[in-house]
Amino acid sequence: MKDLTIEKGGNDESLSSSNRGNFLELMKAFAKMNIEIDEVVLENAPKNAQYIASEIQKEILHIMANRVRQMVREEVGDKYFCILVDEARDISKREQMAIILSVSDTTSMNLKNEISNVLVHHDLHVKKIRGQGYDGASNMRGAWNGLQALFLKDCPYAYYVHCFAHRLQLTLVSAAKDVSVIWEFFSHLDNIVNIVTSSTKRIAELHTAQRNEIEYMLSIGERDSGSGANQIGNLQRAGATRWSSHCDSVKSLIGMYTAICKVFEVLSDYSPNGRVKAKVRGIYRNMGSFEFVFILHLMHKIMRTTDTLCQILQRKSQDILTAITFVTITKTCLQEFRECGWNEFLQEVKVFCSRNEIDVPDLDCLYKIGRSCRQTTIEHHYHFDVFNAAIDFILMELNTRFNESSVELLSLSTALDPKNSFDPFNSDDICKLAKKFYPGDFTDKEIVALEYELIHYKLDVMQNLKVSTLVELCQQLTESGRSSVYVMLTRLIHLVLTLPVSTATTERAFSAMKHVKTALRNKMEDDFLADCLTLYIERDLAKHIDMLNLRHPLNQQLLSIKSGKILLTIVKEQLDEMDPEIPVKLQKNRSFVSKSAIALIYQFYDS
Known part of the structure; x- marks a missing residue:
């Protein structure tokens, strides 16, 4: 279900219906192709453990989507980050933001509050923002009351860059x-x-x-x-x-x-x-x-x-x-x-x-x-x-x-560009960039350390590394172990790389929304839409969700929903002790536990 963008329900899901909806029909197709699957799904599963009710499916999707969000949050860690925000209308003509929020009021203050709530929910601090990327709408780029200005008041280093694609x-x-x-x-x-x-x-x-x-x-x-x-x-x-x-x-x-x-x-x-x-x-x-x-x-x-x-x-x-x-x-x-x-x-x-x-x-x-x-x-x-x-x-x-020459931040940043054998390199501009635009990230002592690092950097990296972009330079410094030598310089490179280029990433989310919220599903609830989009957009992360390890917190959540609560009780009481009677106890409770869940526990027990 997490790998496919399919309609979960049908107009008539009764047994006599010739079309019970994409999801159930797909389950029937897999059951016909595999006897083991046929024995544990749909009508052959216990009535209280079929897991085909709309509410249970949504709850499962919500748990999995939350796990993907946790994985994204773990990737960010304690690093600096930028925010990219764009808006678009979905098929039901509702305004959606790319951070998967539904908003009816798109004033700058309302957008700022909604985004701040998302950041707080995921334990991301506004003080860690080092870049903002929006289009050129007045509620976004306004110098006094625009969204970028409101965030700059909370974090003076959250520099705004007008989306390059939008400029073109x-x-x-x-x-x-x-x-x-x-x-x-x-x-x-x-x-x-x-x-x-x-x-x-x-x-x-x-x-x-x-x-x-x-x-x-x-x-x-x-x-x-x-x-x-x-x-x-x-x-x-x-x-x-x-x-x-x-x-x-x-x-x-x-x-x-x-x-x-x-x-x-x-x-x-x-x-x-x-x-x-x-x-x-x-x-x-x-x-x-x-x-x-x-x-x-x-x-x-x-x-x-x-x-x-x-x-x-x-x-x-x-x-x-x-x-x-x-x-x-x-x-x-x-x-x-x-x-x-x-x-x-x-x-x-x-x-x-x-x-x-x-x-x-x-x-x-x-x-x-x-x-x-x-x-x-x-x-x-x-x-x-x-x-x-x-x-x-x-x-x-x-x-x-x-005209980036009028934007001092970007003009100074070009001194780090390694193109043409580090031709734009200028140690004074690099130090000025750190001192003027990132004073909260570099103390006076660290600025002095940066100056000495640049002396060695000029004789070492500029002579020995063959790179053409800032991303390649950052990767080479890390792979060669030089990032632990040029600590201040590496930190500055990370800050410059945090600056956004375009809102193309957010626009891809809107493209995905057209596949998920279609004309036939134009009344999807916002929470359900957010969960489906999270799994669809971050499907590479969703593939790494561990669905077999019963000790995994995700699976404990899955097993605890609705009719699976009694199964979780059995697992919690016996699993840590590796009680050899687990299979017997599961068989006694077969009327309360689905066969597919028993098969998973057998597999874990055998391993």
Whole structure:
């Protein structure tokens, strides 16, 4: 039950029902495959020890989820930690936080109280917080009354870092709104997606057109055959909150451009009424223009470059310094594309137009808007007014939103970055980082010790260790035993690694919530949802729960619930003494104890 996200109950769980629900039907399937299982489950188990009632199942899940929470708490130990918080609506339109809280009031003070209650419940002290990671909502990042400011009042070292992935999202969304040609392009793209995907008949026509195109391309040798190649797909819709979905939408349009044109040709001739026909023809006319194809390929180039950064920021483990490095790399790639990529890009657009029979204008002619004629050529317009302008705006937004030089904490932290053979190393900045931002973690004597450690560190670690990221450096220091030599430096590295990069971890919890709380289970209680999500998200930890050792506290809890209370009494009285009469006493109490529980105790007794 802990390994599967299945519906525990059914509408009719009676013996005469043909569908008693996923859980019971799965139990029946396992019973049919194994005689030993069949003898101890469902109708063959004692009536008071079947453990299929909804209340008992929820209680078992709650006990197991609590055990997983304890395992997570044990991993944290007495170390410093950061908090990542994000909100999303579940299928029943209730606001959920990623720490598996249900909240109706999402003001900063209410969020702070709810989070504090969770920390207190798990014996985690606010004074140990060394980082906060949220999105850019006003109730989160507000400098005076935002959630981050409220925690800073309780712990002055709980530094807030605006989610890097959210910053990138805001950058590209801003470009789509404020650059007219980009906004116009995405408006046309939305219309294309709406027309093609508005009915199953049109989707079927798209698939047929793709199939015909693939067969033709294979016959003339323009495509290679192979496993997984030449798959028929659908036109992707751009999401409101995921910029990577915009990249997927643009990429899918380029990949099936010819097939989509075939669909529009059919619709323009056979649409049911004049209004729809006029709309289809207008979109098709725009789609077949050089300007649309030019911007389509430009956005594809830009978004493929930024999507690499987006995917990096979504990784499970990422340190703040590596994230800053990849932001810089992305800026450099865009700048190089702007300065050196025009000729190659223009040639790529021309080849695409030639292959799809799209007219390419004479680029040396004067550019016209309506009846007016500007004193500039068409090539100049596309090169400087579209190509350069779009890239310049995105670079400007990236420089503004990722301007870490104005955030002294992050700029000083780069002195620890081991990239390029420890090129950013600066002992003064490292000492200033510890002294100014972590005075509660380093005394004056320890700052002096750090200064002397850095002298040896420069001659030892920087000459002998080959690492490229701060995480690798920390691992190498621990594995080589140098962490016990460079104690102060290791402590500072741990503090910097605690700083959050993005809220991708919390967003994965929301993705899991869609699998657990579905439309068919939209009335799940919040506590039950929290237990199911805990076991589903932390399934790697749940697999290590010891289900066979009866001395384990978890199993004593499991055996104590409901009808198993008498079994626990027998075990507690006799187990420690290893009474040889245990099997006999269990047999005498068979009417009160399930066979599966007896089998577990036999196994423990025999071992």
